[in-house]
Amino acid sequence: MNEFMMIFRHSPDPSMELSPEQLQESIKQWQDWIGGIAGQGKFSSTNQLGYEGKTLKPDGIVTDGPYAEVKEIIGGYLIAKAASLDEAMKLAEGCPILHVGGHVEVRNIIPIN
Amino acid sequence: MKENELIPHLFKTEYRKIISVLCKLFGIANIAVAEDIVNDTFLLAAESWGSKGIPTNPTAWLYTVAKNKTKDSLRRDKVFSDKVSVKIKEDRKNIEEFEVDLTDQNIQDSQLKMIFAICSPLISVEAQIGLALRILCGFGIEEIAQAFLSNKDTINKRLYRAKEKLRKANIPVDLPPHAEISDRLQPVLRTIYLLYNEGYYSSTQNNILRKDLCYEAMRLTYLLIGCEETNIPATRALMALMCFHSSRFESRVSPEGKYLLYEEQNEADWDMDLIRKGDYFLNQAAQGHKASKYHYEAAIAYWHCRKEDSKEKWENILQLYNRLLQIEYSPVAALNRTLALSKARSKEIALTEALKINLDKSHLYHALLADLYKGISLEKHKEHLNTALKLAKSEADKEFLQAKIEQLN
Structure with missing residues (x-):
C-alpha cells in the first residue's frame, strides 16, 4: 500500500465565526468522513493546522501569517493508504472542506530512507 | 472447604x-x-x-x-x-x-514485576497469555488448553519454548525505569486485554472457565492499579472497559444455557455494581492529554450499558468508533461503526459506507449488509443472509442466521 497526502485548502472568511453548535457539527462532519476512511483500514494520520503562523524567507525576512502571498491557506492534511492515486482520489470524496468552498489536493508520498 | x-x-x-x-x-x-x-x-x-x-x-x-x-x-x-x-x-x-x-508486600511486588517479565514482546502474544495464565494466574495446563481450544501437548510445548526464550534473553524480573513505564505498559495492557477477550468472546462452552479468565484479567489490572507507577490513565480505562463488559456476563446466557444477543438480554440481570465501578474507573481515566484505545472502547461499553435507544447514544457511539478506528483498525470496529452510522444517521448513508468496506469473506459483514438492506431491498437482504450463512463457522451463528432466513419464507 502506498501513502498519499490529502491537503485541505480553503480561503477562510476572517469575519465568520462559528457558534459552538456549528463548531460541533463541523467536527462531526470531519470525524464521520475520517472515520469512513479509517473504517476501510486506509487511515494513517491527520492533523489540523491553526491560523497562527509566520513565514521565513531566504534573506531572513519574516512575514506574519501562514498566508503564502495568496489568500488561500492549508487548513490541515490527512495521510491515507491507497493502492493508487485514483483510489486515494476516491477516498477524498465527501471531504467536508468541499462544503465550505475549499478543495483537496492529493499527492503521493515518497518515503525518505 | x-x-x-x-x-x-x-x-x-x-x-x-x-x-x-x-x-x-x-x-x-x-x-x-x-x-x-x-x-x-x-x-x-x-x-x-x-x-x-x-x-x-x-x-x-x-x-x-x-x-x-x-x-x-x-x-x-x-x-x-x-x-x-x-x-x-x-x-x-x-x-x-x-x-x-x-510477606504480602513482597508477594505483591514480585507479582507486579513478573507481569512485566512475562508480557515481553520477545515472545508471541499467545505464549504471553499462556504463561500469564500458568505463572500469574495458577491455571493448570488442562485449563489453558481448553481456553485455547488446544491440547495439553501443544500448550506444554508453547510454554516451554516461551520460557526458553525468556531464559536466554535473561529478562529482568523488575519494573522498567520510570521514563519507560508508559511504553512498557503497552504490551502488558494488551496481553491483559486479550486475556480478558479470550474469556469474554472465547468459543469454549465452559462458562465457569470463561468467567475465570475474565476475572483473572481484572485481578491483574487491579494489581497494576494498586501500584502508583503503573496506575496510568490507560490502565484505569482498561479496568473500566472490563467492568462494563463483565456487568453483562450473567445476562448473556439464558437459563437454558443459550447465548443471548444484546437485544435479547434482560437489563435487570446486568450487574449494577460493576457498572458503577466502570463509571468510577472511566472518570478516573479521564486525565492526561492522550486517549488510548481502551478509553474509546470503555466509553463505547459505557453507552451500551444504557439499553434504551436514543439519538444521543448512537451519535456518541458513532463518534467514539470514528476515533477508535483512527487509533487502531479492526474489522469488528469497522462493522460496528457502520451499524452506529445507520442508527445515528440513516440506513442509506450507512449502506453507502458499508459497500466501501472490503470484508467480503466475513459472515458478520454480510449479516450487517443484510440488516441494512432490510426495508430497502428484500432481494439483497435475502442474498446477504444466505452468504452470511455460508461463511458462518460457529453453530450458534449458523442457527441464528438460519432462523432469520426461515422467518422470511
Missing part, C-alpha cells in the same frame, strides 16, 4: 504468589527451579494432608515448606546456588539464615 477442594483452591491462589517471589529471587533464568519447588510443595501437601490431616493454617504450611525446599535446593544444586548465592552474599546471609520473603 473439603480437602479435595482445598488444594486446587490453594493452587489457584498461592501458586502464583510463591512462584513470583521465587522468580524475582532467582531470576527468570531459573524459572524451572522455581516451578519445581512450588510443584513439590503442593505434591507434599497432597500426600501429607491426606494422611495427617489439614494443618490449622494451610497457607502458612505451604509457605514454610516452600522456604525449606528452597534452602534444600540451594544446598543440593551447586550450579544453581552459585548463581543465587551472589544474591545471598549481597544480603550478607548464609544459606542457613537465608529466608524467602513471603
